[in-house]
Amino acid sequence: MKRYQFNEITTMQYIFLISGTQIGIGILSLPAQLADIANTDGWIAIVIGWIISIIASTIIIKTMEKHQQDTIFDLSRRYFGRTFGTFIHIAFVAYALLASITVVFTAIHITQVWILPNTPNYLIMMLFMLPGFFITKNGVRILGRYAEVVFYLTLWMPILIAVPLQKGTILHMLPMLKEGWAPIIQAVKTTVLSFLGFELAFVFYPFLKEKKHAVKAMVIANSISALTFLLITITCFIFFSPDETPLLIWPTLSLLKTIEFPFIERFEVIFLSFYLFVMSTTGIPYIFTTVFGISQLIGKKDHTIVLLVAVCIFIFTSFLYNPSFFHVQTLGSWWEKYGLWGAYFFPIGLFIYTSIARWFQRGKKK
């Protein structure tokens, strides 16, 4: 029996949902981090990170494939029993919660710094929670459609980012591999984390209508993200030079400062306002995962009430706490630390464990 029959998403929606989650706040600072570690060769690390994330997401799909109607929450209980399964359930919810907190607070911080310096953060939080609530409330199907529309609406943005390319110096990219492979391997850790988001396949896979395309969809989603990362990183390197890039906090936004039109100035303000769309497709899936996980934990089918409580807590928190840039960065690094376990080591472990468990079960039956 299909459990999520009325909430199914198409392959395309699934692709955009995953890649939308991947492309978010990380991309704003990625070029700086890469240039810091690997200088001109940072982009090679993206390619390697892309391959690794594809492998990891394929492992996730392979794990989920055996029980097509199970989310990670059902799966953990199925394999690990009640106590330990609940522990994993809570751990995953906590991970999604951390991710949503990071995304929301980073978005607020960026908005305050770049667009609305005088608006108190709790007002911005209330504003952000409005679409957050209404879109999350409607479930995975609407999330998928939202990711689709946002993808179409933001197609112009990468093209615009590439505009400064023509003013850049391509020589900045050379020499290749000037310090050998060591810094690249170091940078891979950073790039691998910018691909975070595919681990939500643990939750969204059961909603996918055509399961046979799942692996292909993951590859495409990761490739869309990789292309975007590559485009922005290379543009930054060519335009600013890899030596200047690490000095900028948000090189991607600084890139936009250089774009000028005769009829409009300070284009990055408009761009960044619109970039809220991109950030929303990162934040909303995580918020959904958190809320969905909690409501499954307490045995509620409808997640609206949990969502309402979560939104209220978010708004309430913002009254008391306005993270500084340092705090936002710390949050981000926590997410990344947790994400390395949640999205890479955990799926591999789970895959090995489930394979062995099944192998044993089969042995018993014989």
Add this chain to the structure above:
Amino acid sequence: MMNGIQQTVTHSLDMNEQTLRDYFTKTPDLIYCHLFIGEPKKRALLIYLNTLVDKNSINNNIIDPLLFETKQIHTIADIQLPIGSKSYTTKWEHVIQRVFQGETALFLDGDDHVLLLDTQGWPQRAIAEPQIESSLKGSHQGFIETCEKNIALIRRYLPHQQLKIEETTVGRRGHTPVALLYLEDVAHPEVLQELKDRIEQVDVDTIVNTGELMQYIEDNPFSPFPQFLLTERPDAAVSNLLQGRIVIVVDRSPSVMIGPMTFITFFQTVDDYSTRWMIASFLRLLRLLAFFMAIFLPSAYIAALSFHYEIIPLNLLLTVGESRERVPLPPILEAILMELALEMLREAGLRLPAPIGQTVGIVGGVVIGQAAVEAGIVSNIMVVIVSLTAIASFIIPNPDMSESIRLLRFPMMIAASLFGLVGMVIGFMLIIGHLISLESLGTPAGSPFAPTRLRDWKDTLLRFPLWMMRTRPLSARPTQLTRQKKFRK
């Protein structure tokens, strides 16, 4: 059902007449016509509502042949009259309902069957070009207030046995006849059943207009967007029928309702298909641009002036500053004042008779114009922006959609005045979030964008050449997808 009256007609003519007289009190337009028909003479009673019938037809086709009847009449079935549409009943309920619809009932003494004859004829206007939806190249016939005529107008386009019509009535007091038209081999049975169920559920006094029925059966009553298309054009109705949608004709109302609709269908007109595709595509894009302008232009002005004046280039900023120099109002008040003035003008012009309507135009030119600027109430730029918004909202071909856009402008202006561009983007997010979760008869209104149906994109932002439109849009869930294989034999 009827209070104090027995359910079925009796054999006695006198008793039947008494029942009728008890029921129809203070109904001076109900005519009781006593006749003696056949050889030997037999008593008969003809009743009809004088106001709802075609008197010529009654005199020539009923009374005249009955008076000169020479045969012996045993039962009511022996009576032969030159009227094609007739039926028999023994139930009072039917008799009364039909008489109220303009039919004539014939009672014969000694028979408990009643002959109901179609003699409808009431005041109706001639078929004319619809005023709110005029067209350059399409037909110049519009629907009128009679269900039958409207169905006739549609049938003229589709002389095909698959065009099915299902009739029902809505309203306890009004008994408004409602007809569902669809192509049986194209329309999806689930959608049809859903629509039928919803209409059946409606339990109200009466439906005066199609718009009322629409509000009773729509998916989301809390949406600013229309979920059914109302049109007065038969060609538009037929074009939608062919796409697998269902047309609902409501008697007494000149507009028919069409569903299920998607968001983008409100930007299509029948003219699009009879113009060449490049021009039609250009018009489509123009309308979409107008959609965004009508919603976002005043709020963009407010956001730019109150939050982000740095995005305006210096030269323009100086001009704006100069023109706003004498204006005492903050941008949001200035904008709301002008937008409200515009809405009032439009509403005033709508209801006024044409001769006085001209005055509105002249007065409007003063309020939204140079005089307002010279008085120092508003700036030049604001006047330009208000006028642009007005033009933009006029371009939207569907009046319902145009109205929802006009309404959405105001919350958007408030959001922009509170949060600048961020407020606008969040507003846009909310609109998108709402549109993608909106449904019309259970089909997504965001189609073909969300969910993506690339095949349907041929008739959205651009209107592809007709020979490329081989399939019907998936959004209406047609059961027969292929419209035509090639356009040549």
